[in-house]
Amino acid sequence: MARRPARQPPQRQRPPENGSQSPPLSDRNKIIEAFFALLAEQAFEEIGYMDIAARAGVSLATLRNEFGSKLPIVAAYVKAIDRKVLAEGDADMADEPPRERLFDVLMRRLEALAPDRAAIRSLMRSARRHPTLAFAFNGLAVRSQQWMLTAANIDAAGPRGIVRAQGLAFLFSDVLRIFVDDEDESLSRTMAALDRALGRGQRWSGFLDDLCRLAPGRRCVSRFRRRRRDLDSDRDLDRGGEAIPF
DSSP states (O other): OOOOOOOOOTTOOOOOTTSOOOOOOOHHHHHHHHHHHHHTTSOGGGOOHHHHHHHHTOOHHHHHHHOSSHHHHHHHHHHHHHHHHHHTOOGGGTTSOHHHHHHHHHHHHHHHHGGGHHHHHHHHHHHHHOHHHHHHHHHHHHHHHHHHHHHTTOOOOHHHHHHHHHHHHHHHHHHHHHHTTOOOTTOHHHHHHHHHHHHHHTTSTTTTGGGSOOOTTOOOOOTTGGGGTTSOOOOOOOOOSOOOOO
């Protein structure tokens, strides 16, 4: 089956083809979009409030009213990505094993993130330089991955769910390191990296053991899984220590 075109992040707005006017962006979405455009050009710590307001075309008072600092702008973007992934569930995956459902959910997430690769790469670099920022990002990442686990119909409640979400946040951060440099429209390198990451999770203190028990001989119907059979799985991931909230 042909792979659907890459999805766009929720805040992106384009004029309709019939020439009619699209609804104007809210001030909040203007700020999110402007901030991520700036992140593609410079580091998180170098961006000032005046820069954000000027790029968004809003006053400083409006910026302050919508966001108290830069981190909540990142959190708002992450929430928008969460909502997009949750709204696009694939009913065909309901009978598949947990690992396959999670693979499908995370690939949908990566598709939604694709237009903002440069900004995500910038945030990853800033997190490596600043441990306090990495710590803050980790909190966003764990909360987001709890929603992704839930979308895959995997229990993310209680202490065990938090452990799962934390482990998944680290695994997904490894995948993002491949993703930000994967310009192939098919995301073949990213899919191979995600496949390896979920397989590696099986060996991480058992936190993903129940995700990795695939029935022998079972053929997955995931539109992503079909494209994995011929992918090179020999590349090692560039492992790091921080979890990025995407």
